[in-house]
Amino acid sequence: MEILRTVEELRKWSRKARRRAGAHASNAVGLVPTMGALHAGHASLIRAAVQSCSHAAVSIFVNPTQFGPSEDYERYPRTFVADCELAAAGGAEAVFAPSVEEIYPEGAATFVDVKGLSNRLDGASRPGHFRGVATVVTKLLVAAESDKAFFGQKDAAQVAVLRRMVRDLRLGTEVVVCPIVREADGLALSSRNAYLSKEERKQALTLSRAVRRVEALVKHGERRAEVLIAAARVTFAVEPAVRVDYIELVDWATLAPVETAAPGALFAVAAFLGETRLIDNTILG
Amino acid sequence: MEILRTVEELRKWSRKARRRAGAHASNAVGLVPTMGALHAGHASLIRAAVQSCSHAAVSIFVNPTQFGPSEDYERYPRTFVADCELAAAGGAEAVFAPSVEEIYPEGAATFVDVKGLSNRLDGASRPGHFRGVATVVTKLLVAAESDKAFFGQKDAAQVAVLRRMVRDLRLGTEVVVCPIVREADGLALSSRNAYLSKEERKQALTLSRAVRRVEALVKHGERRAEVLIAAARVTFAVEPAVRVDYIELVDWATLAPVETAAPGALFAVAAFLGETRLIDNTILG
Numbered sequence: 001m002e003i004l005r006t007v008e009e010l011r012k013w014s015r016k017a018r019r020r021a022g023a024h025a026s027n028a029v030g031l032v033p034t035m036g037a038l039h040a041g042h043a044s045l046i047r048a049a050v051q052s053c054s055h056a057a058v059s060i061f062v063n064p065t066q067f068g069p070s071e072d073y074e075r076y077p078r079t080f081v082a083d084c085e086l087a088a089a090g091g092a093e094a095v096f097a098p099s100v101e102e103i104y105p106e107g108a109a110t111f112v113d114v115k116g117l118s119n120r121l122d123g124a125s126r127p128g129h130f131r132g133v134a135t136v137v138t139k140l141l142v143a144a145e146s147d148k149a150f151f152g153q154k155d156a157a158q159v160a161v162l163r164r165m166v167r168d169l170r171l172g173t174e175v176v177v178c179p180i181v182r183e184a185d186g187l188a189l190s191s192r193n194a195y196l197s198k199e200e201r202k203q204a205l206t207l208s209r210a211v212r213r214v215e216a217l218v219k220h221g222e223r224r225a226e227v228l229i230a231a232a233r234v235t236f237a238v239e240p241a242v243r244v245d246y247i248e249l250v251d252w253a254t255l256a257p258v259e260t261a262a263p264g265a266l267f268a269v270a271a272f273l274g275e276t277r278l279i280d281n282t283i284l285g
Numbered sequence: 286m287e288i289l290r291t292v293e294e295l296r297k298w299s300r301k302a303r304r305r306a307g308a309h310a311s312n313a314v315g316l317v318p319t320m321g322a323l324h325a326g327h328a329s330l331i332r333a334a335v336q337s338c339s340h341a342a343v344s345i346f347v348n349p350t351q352f353g354p355s356e357d358y359e360r361y362p363r364t365f366v367a368d369c370e371l372a373a374a375g376g377a378e379a380v381f382a383p384s385v386e387e388i389y390p391e392g393a394a395t396f397v398d399v400k401g402l403s404n405r406l407d408g409a410s411r412p413g414h415f416r417g418v419a420t421v422v423t424k425l426l427v428a429a430e431s432d433k434a435f436f437g438q439k440d441a442a443q444v445a446v447l448r449r450m451v452r453d454l455r456l457g458t459e460v461v462v463c464p465i466v467r468e469a470d471g472l473a474l475s476s477r478n479a480y481l482s483k484e485e486r487k488q489a490l491t492l493s494r495a496v497r498r499v500e501a502l503v504k505h506g507e508r509r510a511e512v513l514i515a516a517a518r519v520t521f522a523v524e525p526a527v528r529v530d531y532i533e534l535v536d537w538a539t540l541a542p543v544e545t546a547a548p549g550a551l552f553a554v555a556a557f558l559g560e561t562r563l564i565d566n567t568i569l570g
Contacts, residue, residue: 007455007457008457011457015303015308016308018300019304019308023300023301023304103455104453105452105453107449108452108453109399109400109401109402109449109453110397110398110399110400110419110449110450110453110454111397111398111400112395112396112397112398112454113395113396113397113398114394114395115394115395115396116394117394134395138423138454139454139455142427142454142455142456142457143455143457145430164392164394164395165395167390167393168389168390168393168394168395169395169397169423169424169427170292170388170424170427170428171427172292172293172296172427172428
């Protein structure tokens, strides 16, 4: 497996991959953009990329512009050697691991903004977060000239922002969304789970409990947003150590709140356990 | 010469061109982004593209997002057949002429912003203009996967914005700037010159006169911004029908005003003749 450090190396790798795949291959190059600290959720993305594309690469870049000033950029887990092992084991042919200066040259002043969507859900709680995400993913997808890019449904609001962005900027990449991977007890996998104390780890199950509660209600025919959200609030109320950031039922394409859970609606929660902010969600059937 | 209407067609054309140019060609694909109404200035860009790249395309797209609500989007000259003849005569292999819906899909909400530079010179007079330019040029360069893109020095502030943007977004395109092409009497070529009445056409020479006046002063050793700008103001003062928009001496990279005309500084003017806004500039030696 190759380690690529510059955008130029990534672009060369992609063009070579495309040549090897043949002129008429439609899924020559797949990219899995990550911030590293890879877990089984990322592994499922890599597996999907390797299965559906002739050549797959994983990018590992902890993107400073998507972290707020008081957030965890500095202490975000960095596990590069293990990440490379996981990427190679999954069949990735390359890891793109650039420096911050490679992605943000001195004096960098250019940002990609997705109006409207960027200010909803996580974007409402984390001003500038989705601007940072959109900016870095534009750079990665453009450099990789990928046919498909793979993201986890766990970051459902991010998926909505990136789908809109990829369509609007005509990036020529298909956004592929893979299901949330969970621990046996239901906790959605996240690199930030590593921050949790033993006590917080138990309390963190409140998020997936709320998600399952809402799924069960919808299965039994409940569709009213206010009822579903109230049920989730009750689930959180029994664990007061968990501080709710948002509980929302929205249209997955626009992230605008909906009154009724039509099929495909996104139910999403975010909550703090101490300093650690976790998210979870479900796409309602 | 091919006429391409969709982003997908342009991307396919570019990839085919790159294959034909050979795996190791560094200047396989050149793009000349234009708004049509092509004149000899554009012809010089096409010539440069054909000379330095194996395959060259011209894009023709009157970009709505770079026009203000009271500007001339609707009446901007559209001369598609003549444009295609000029492009073909210049050796372009393809013209990319998309619809507005192709470049801005329904619900498009994504914009590229170059902070700081976008609010200077023309960006100060035309709020949102450079955001529109940066957004559309990102889409064009990404779709064309070009090695070089060709722009006229006449739009000097645009060049500064796009150079910054291309570097920041790591687009893999070199921005090539070609000299201003002028009429015999000095008027810088512009598609908007077509708007001028006979009287305004004469008055329009004030811009190039001011530019030449400043060049002459610099040649004789004058470097002080206040003196150069005052001299330009005097030139405009004798033609009161011409309404000055700006007269500026700036660093060409940052568009920030400078006190002294160091080599490479940009002296730029913009002025209205009736409803028609023209610009001119010089890079000081």
